[in-house]
Amino acid sequence: MSTDATAAPARRSYKGWAGIRRAFGTPSALTMAVLGFGCGLPFLPIASMTLSTRLRDSGLDLGSIGLISLASFFYLLKFLWAPLLDRYLFKPLGFLGRRRSWLLAAQLGVAVGLVALAFVRPELGVMPLVGWVLFTSFAGATQDAVVDAYRIEIAPVDAQAALAATYTLGYRIGLILGGAGALYLADFAGWTVAYLGMAALMALPLLATVLSREPAAQELTVQRRIDFLGAFWQPFASFFRNNGVTFGLALLVFVGLFKFPDQVIGVMAGPFYLDSGYTKADIATVSKLYGIWAGIGGAFLGGICVAAFGFRRMLLVAALGVALSNLAFLLMAQHPSQIWAFYAAITADNVAQGFAGTTLVAFMSSLTDRNFTATQFALMVSLANLPGKFAGGLSGYLVEASSYSTFFVLSALTVIPTLLLLAWLWPRIREAAAAPGAG
Template sequence: MSAPTAAKAPVSYKGWSGIRRAFATPAAFTMLLLGFGSGLPFLLIASATLSTRLRDVGLDLGSIGLISLASFFYLLKFLWAPLVDRYAFPLTAFLGRRRSWLLVAQVGVAAGLFALAFTRPELGVGALVGWVLFASFAGATQDSVVDAYRIEIAPAEAQAALAATYTLGYRVGLILAGAGALYIAEFSGWKDAYLAMTALMLLPILATLFSREPAAPEAGVTRRIDFIGAFWQPFVSFFQTNGLKLGVVLLLFVGLFKFPDQVIGVMAGPFYLDSGYSKADIATVSKLYGVWTGIAGAFLGGVCVAAFGFRWMLGIAAIAVACSNIAFLLMAQHPSEIWAFYAAITADNLSQGFAGTVLVAFMSSLTNRNFTATQYALLVSLANLPGKFIGGVSGYVVEATSYSAFFLMSALTVIPTLLLLAWLWKHIRENEGGGTSS
């Protein structure tokens, strides 16, 4: 008779050796590539590169702000995320529930970027708005699936590392969609810039095809089999876990956490141009140097969360994001001076990278793995919703006041976030799984 096989010891992610182990997992490399696919389209359809393109062809700030609202699908992805949680996409179901949606969404993003390459916004913005709507729907779906994939592919203790590698890939995507697209636009035109970005979407598509499907969640939740149940169960589960009062405060906190950063995003590209910098300057400082600074901040955030927990890191991140907006006053007071550009971008991207990883890890800890895509999509949508809508009218605010006044007002919006964090302080658990206590 053979000896009984010893149970396999669980992998430990405690201490610095555990942090290194988490960063070395195959899932971390997969998240690097999938994060790249999520980051690549964002600036091109929802943020600074698109607004710079529109300003470059002569559109006014008010119109640019309103056009940015065409990417609103990024804010509403929780509405169709229940379908992503419940069903595989029919035509690609052989890949599994998560990868079937992921492949279709990535192909949709590539198609949208390809079409945007041939739009002429200087002759009319109708076609551009239509394709931004299409690409943002595909991009939002891609983000929902990638977030769910990250949470399901590894244990809670490894989530800070996966959040950091995801953010690294995301930021590399931003480098190419920002600096890369601007360099190409400067020397070859906007059409070639968008075509080059379309080709780069092949990398995350290949990652999806060769990655493994996450294991199905363990039994423990009885799912309604009807169509309506797919939508209401994830939301009911969130409030059952946290209670109504704590659940509402958590949603408010997440919604306001990055508000100071989100509200100025649309105006960043026009501000750089109006401050006297060329597209090449913007590409070098903001989209190349700045994004690498953001990557450093992201990894710092991942290590700090793994080592010290959420409480203090959430507070430090919120204050840092608000203070980074004040750094833009240097550029407003010293236009065309490259040192002021570097100083502002250093503060902004370092704090953004740090805060982004802290928030991603915290939101991951709040999700139920039976409803990962839906609950995380709700949290991410809330994290972007208030700033996105205010950003839509930010051009009118700048025209009525000034860039300096706008940056100062945006920094002050951190006050409600800090008040909510003070109330949540005793509810945030500092164990290795993170999360909250009801």
């Protein structure tokens, strides 16, 4: 599964339809699918639905389950230790190179953590479980940061959307196996077998890391000159040096607002489905199974469109799509318990999410300085998720004060600041995309 990472990106063209076929057909695209699978697989067993289901099944109270779920915040804080991933090798595996040494170490950490969680007994005490959840979440977040940096460094900007799409395919399949797959195993054979099964599946991304090539060596002259403390402040100084303070801040605000309309409704989605008269089986089938494949379709559509038309115009299409897809939930509000309305809303929402996710990844990748890939991209990923996550925590009060229909309309209108900022950024985006990658 070796990649074309050592090929000089400048000698390849990924523009137009021929470029699209070339980008999706590279060995790098297959590698990113497998690495994406490794990133998606542990998320639900250690930080979301699968873990909370296991804890409830073991008799834990809801308060404890909620507190343990906070371990997932490691995934939003990975930019704090990403400078070390940019600056240093993981010396015990240093023969693999800077990126792959950390990646293999993180993947081994995830596998070890899942094995340990398989034998933890939550009903006998939560502290061992909390410790291993934190350890595995840290390893999983580190894996995500390194994979993002690896993707950016193995291909030029105009191939990033294709790699993001194949990464999304693998990631979503990982979510399916780490969610529905783990629950089926737990139902038939118990939680120990379920977690051991997830650990065994980590062998696939481990193999991909061993067989793939280290990204072509960059002239990282800045990186070699900085000390330990400089590893933390240089990535941020570099970003504003490349973009300027005003434009740099505007870019970060834009990234933070881009998916806000979608994220703000995330917390209320489950209660809304139940309150609209849909059964748990309906929710599992339409939202968790069909919805994932709709999201994969949207991601590939985004990858094709960005490769064909560039990410600037697609940012506008994606921002509007994310906002307008929220209005599709009005169908469910107006036609409660009608399965066709559920499918229509989930199709619009997940296709828009997938399209926007690929477009945003391509855009953020263009902004990173390859001296500090892991740090800068991890920071932007955190910014892209934090505002909507925090606002979503207050969404229940808004629904109680009005109605679901009003809530969906208002959530769609939150795209207005994003569009205004995009209008200001529009003539400047092309120049910003070219500068950082030069390092």
